[in-house]
Amino acid sequence: MAHHLNPKLGIWRTTTLQAAKEQQKIYAGGGTSLAGQKRARDVSIPVTDQNDVGTSRKKHQGFGGNLPKGPPRLTASRIEYADGFAGRGLLSEYSQRQAFAATPASTADPLLSLSHPAYGLPRQLVANFAALGIKSIYPWQRQCLLGPGLLQGEKNLVYSAPTGGGKSLVADVLMLKRVLGDRDAKAILVLPYVALVQEKVRWLRNAVNGISRESLEQKQQDQQKLWAQRADRDAIRVVGFFGGSKIRATWADFDIAVCTIEKANSLVNAAIDECSVSKLQAVVLDECHMIDDGYRGYLLELLATKLLCLDQPIQIIAMSATLTNIELLKNWLHGHSYETHYRPVPIEEHLVYDGKVYAAGTTASLLKTVTQLDSRSQPSQSMVQPVRIIQPSEHKELKDVMLNAVVALANETVRAGYGVLVFSSSRAGCESDAALISRALPALAEVDLAIQEKRLDLLGDLRSLNPGLDPVLEQTIPAGAGLTTEERELVARAYDSGVLKVCVATCSLAAGINLPARRVILHNARMGRDLVGRKGKDEVGETYLCCRKNDLEAVVDLMHAELPQISSCLISDKRRIQRALLEIIAIRLATSRESLDNYMSRTMLAYWADPSSIQKIVEASLNDLQKMEFITVDDYGGFHATRLGKAIVASSLDPENGTFIHNELQKALQAFVMDGEMHVLYNFTPVSDLGGVTINWRVFWNEMQQLDDSSLRVMSFLGLKPVTVNRMLYGGVLSETTTEEKEIARRYHRFYLALQLRDICNEMPIHHVAQKYDMPRGSVQTLAQSSQGFAAGMIKFCETMGWGAMAAVLDHFSDRLKAGARADLLALAKITFVKSRTARIFWDNGYKTVAAVANADPKELLPILMQAQPNKVRLEARDEQKYKDKLLAKAKIIADSANRLWQIEMQKDLEEE
Known part of the structure; x- marks a missing residue:
């Protein structure tokens, strides 16, 4: 997943490779619930009539005229109060604070x-x-x-x-x-x-x-x-x-x-x-x-x-x-x-249906509202009436009633000075929502100059990170969940501080990070379960569940559903009991049958499963572990882990994957292809959770045609045949019936991913890799991150097995994978702020060692840092010095970091002498 931010409008959104081509599509699908934390109103954006969309094209004082022109602006629809509700209190009037029971002060208790x-x-x-x-x-x-x-x-x-x-x-x-x-x-x-x-x-x-x-x-x-x-x-x-x-x-x-x-x-x-x-x-x-x-x-x-x-x-x-x-x-x-069911922040829940907003103070009333709106239900005297009405839009892009509601509600929140989270059902849907919302938000001229400058600073910081900045997305700076750790941190901090106003994301963001918002909008009925609020600086929070007619039944079913009770997952897959037993035997926590039974009696499984069935599974699992040569039994009935069993536990693999990895590495020991990098990178590619990876056989075939002799030998060594790739290109099916066929299919998947790791290690920007392999940008980044963890496990596996030379080779490439750079840049990439792209610019300018950077005057590094920030929207001449001062401050940090690293290197040299 990737998220993107528009520097003009402060909107952060998710995207995929194809999303830009599908911005006007309407998406629907499943999702989960989200918690939104409220944030204090930002007075840097004036509260204006929501139809005042700032169409003036006058330059903001202090900025140049080279800001890229975007698509035509949109006017968000007006949201009016329905008859009978105008005088009952303004649900979205943020200057009015709703009264609620205060938490007792410590003076009282x-x-x-x-x-x-x-x-x-x-x-x-x-x-x-x-x-x-x-x-x-x-x-x-x-x-x-x-x-x-x-x-x-x-x-x-x-x-x-x-x-x-x-x-x-x-x-x-x-x-x-x-x-x-x-x-x-x-x-x-x-x-x-x-x-x-x-x-x-x-x-x-x-x-x-x-x-x-x-x-x-x-x-x-x-x-x-x-x-x-x-x-x-x-x-x-x-x-x-x-x-x-x-x-x-x-x-x-x-x-x-x-x-x-x-x-x-x-x-x-x-x-x-x-x-x-x-x-x-x-x-x-x-x-x-x-x-x-x-x-x-x-x-x-x-x-x-x-x-x-x-x-x-x-x-x-x-x-x-x-x-x-x-x-x-x-x-x-x-x-x-x-x-406890205590919530310190009241939540105002709303259902948005057919351009109307219905209030639902509790889950029960929300269910009542949905049920009454359901076309299957007979109209009644107590039919819940809407409290607000969202007027239709005159723009063709907003003819869809639900999409128009999402844009209008988001626009209203921002113009009132608050943050808003919009959750869509897919990455591409997020891209579409974000593009349209951004066109209705306050124009650049309406935004405080300090906020503009912070957004531009964020733009520069993101560009300097490892993945680089996608040129296609230059106007909507990529950031957020599914990208690198640094990007997520930078963007989350900017949104939390109010520099960014709107976050449009898939619901998975809720599980990955806490973000503040006054209003949470769900662009899908199936995201409407278990909505809660986070304590923030506002007294009330709002959730809006946008729903289509076809989703009403799903909403009713969803609201009727109860949370399932938790249970043990140990016996849902025999590999889990095998891993449990292998781990405690390998770490010598339990080595006798009596102690193994005692361990199993302390699992959660023992509190609800039949003891006799547990005994049968344990017995079968111990036999399987012996057959796989992971454990042995001595003359006294004691269990002991073999070296292979210990290696599997040390590398955090389950037994089945451990067997596959052992076979792969044993083959590599017999004939490791050392005159290239593909064999090493193949062994870095995770073996589990590959089901979500779909091989683009056209891309695979194209890459195969360009492989050098070393990489072709790796393919041959792994049993991957060009004729099979060619057959798959024309609609063939990769059979996965037998164990052998499943292992071959797994090797094709791993090799396809290893090709991506190869490009990353050779300094290809993440967005280029994503485009090349027809994969979402965030998925490529996730592959790189998970491969680093898997590589650490492979190194431990080799060390435990006594394969020191193999471990050393893998360790070297692990550093390359982390740095996203060739071997010549590994030392430079350890310097603060100097990632792969910046490191290459330093190298090309003659700063090829840590010592060279450490001995440089920070002023000498300033032009290099300016090279690393191409196409940045520049301030006018009177602000040029401020821009240089910021880069100079960064140059000083870089020089200090290089100095520390250089001193460590010199100390090691002295110790070796």
Whole structure:
């Protein structure tokens, strides 16, 4: 997925390769729910009549006239109040604040202040919370935290609270109490998505800023000397671990590890195997309802079960907004449970149908409204009447009633000075929505000069990142979810601060990042479930569910549906039980049949499945693991992992994929093609979750015609035949009936993706790769990121198997993949702000080493940085100096970073001498 921002209008949108050609199409499809956080009104945009669309073409003072001309502007439709509602209060009049029950202040209840002695928190931590906007806590948080044995770490906790109700703070307080109470204490916080990990790392670093752990009286004198030598050891070190990161999952270099599910499981495995897990005192499982996820959920169950089997006190804190059978988790984790439905922000829900806006204060009334509107229902006296009417549009682009409503509602929000999230059912639909909304928003002349300048700065920052800037999208700067980490962070920060006004995205954005919005618009009926609000600076929030007639029945069914109860996924696939058993045998947590049975009795599966059926599956899985030569059984009935079994666990593979990888690497050891890069990159390509990749056989055939001898030998070595590619080009079918056929099909898929990795490593911009292979830009970026994590696993696999030479070769190319550059740029790419594209410009200008950059005057680097920002919309002469000053500041940071790297290099040289 890719998201795009228009610098003139401050709109961020998703896109795909073909979306620009389909901007006027109307899309419909499935989706999920979203939480929108409200943001304070931005007074930089004047509140004007919504039909004043700023058609003046006068240049804004301070800017040149070389801004690209876009398509003709549109006039958003007027939204009027229906008869009988005009005098009842303006639902969308943002200057009017709706009254709601205030949260009791800490003066009324002292326990609502985190400074209360009952919580035992350091003053600096309380001050940091206050700086982050947490002045007091809600009554439900107080009641939850004061549950039996929780603050003392004696009891596990499972709790459920609506999104935006402050549920994360409870876990943060309990986790930080454990970490701050002991200098050796470790904690792990588990989140489902990379973006959430990165966001949480930033938040926690701010929360623990300036805090030193208290001295413990029992420390020995020599230990105290060690602390004196390492003063920074008292600081709380927060580190993020996720698939695309280069950080090794080491236990020694963090106090709080914020991890994806896979990384957390790997980290705990390593700690148990190395006997260092005794330092672990708290584990937080956020979004724990994902234990029911068919693809990754079982790893959460494996992780928690291992913790329950350890003979040490580890406080497990599990939370979710959508737990329906919390008692199951409570019993499984032997913990205290707590549920609340408190929402600090009232949500005004609306149904938009046929150009009319219907109010629905609660889910029940929304259901009533939809049911009455359904054509199958008989009209009644109590038929809910619309509160507002969206006038038809005179523009042909907005003739579709639902699309016209989306544009009008978004335009109204922005002109009132607020942020809005628009969710569409597809990436291409987002592109279409964003293009039309942007044409109705305030013109550039209406936007504050400071905001314009910030948007242009964002444009330059995004252009300097690894993927480069798609020239076709030059006017709508790409950014956001599905692109690189840096892009997501830059754009999210800009939207959060009000520099950007509209975000149009697919619903998957809701799972990846928290963004503030006063109004959430869903351009599809099937996105309308479980809409909630996030506490922000506004007192009320709004959700608008835009619906077509054909979707009314789906809405009714959706609103009738209840959240499913969570259950174990361990027996839904035999590979999951196999992986569970192989892991605990490999890390020596359980090696006898009795201990294996004890482990299985502690799984969530044991709390609802028939014990005899579990026994049968365990028996069959142990036999399969022996046949695959992953484990052996000694004369006393003890189980032991083979070297291959340990390698599979170390690389975080499931047994079936481990077998495939082992066979692939064994072949490579016999005849590794070293005179090119395709064989290495092929082994970096993930083996799982390839079902969503569709090979464009025309592209495959074209690339095959241009392969050099080395790459053709790799194809031949893998059993990939040109005649098969040619047959597929003309409508052939790749059979996947037998195991052998499935493995061949998997090799074709991997090789096709490896071709993309080859281009990325050779500095082809992401958008060019996407265009070349007919894939969404975000999908290519995801491939690059997931391949980095998979490469780390392959390196561990080779190291565990004793294949050191292979591991060294893979490690070198892992650096190239991360940098998106050829080998000559790897050193330069380590410098702050110097990514692959910028690094090449430095190289071409004679700065070919870190030392050369370190010894350069920042003023000498200024022209190079200007080269790295081509076609930037320039300020007029009087602002030229400001532009250069900003680049000079960046040049100084680059020089300082190069100096640090150079000093490290010189220190290593001295040590080697």
